[in-house]
Amino acid sequence: MTGEEKDLLRKKMAIEVVNLKESIKSLEETTKPIPPDDAIGRLTRMEAINAKSISEASLNAARLKLVKVERALGHLDDPEFGTCAICEEPIPVKRIMLMPETTVCVRCAEK
C-alpha cells in the first residue's frame, strides 16, 4: 500500500467513524424504552416493539462496525496493516476502502 493510499484510507475511515457515531446516536433515540400499553394502544405498541428490535439490531451492528473501524484506524501504521491475517497476502486496497475493518482477503473470507 502506498503512502497516498494510506492517507486516503485514513480520511475515509475517519469519515466512517463520524457517520457511525451519528447513526448510533439516532438509533439510540429510537431504541428508548417503549411507553406502556395504555399510553399508545396495544397494536401500536406491538409495532413499536418490532421497530425497536430492528433498530436494536442496527444499533448493535453499527457499534460493532465502529469498534472495528476504530481498531483498523489505530493499526493503519502497523507494517502488517493491509495484509491478510490468514494467507499473509496483501489485501487489495479497493477491498480495504470498502470494508476498512476487514483483516482477511476475499479468498480467505469466502473459505
Ligand SMILES: [Zn+2]
Ligand atoms: Zn488471505
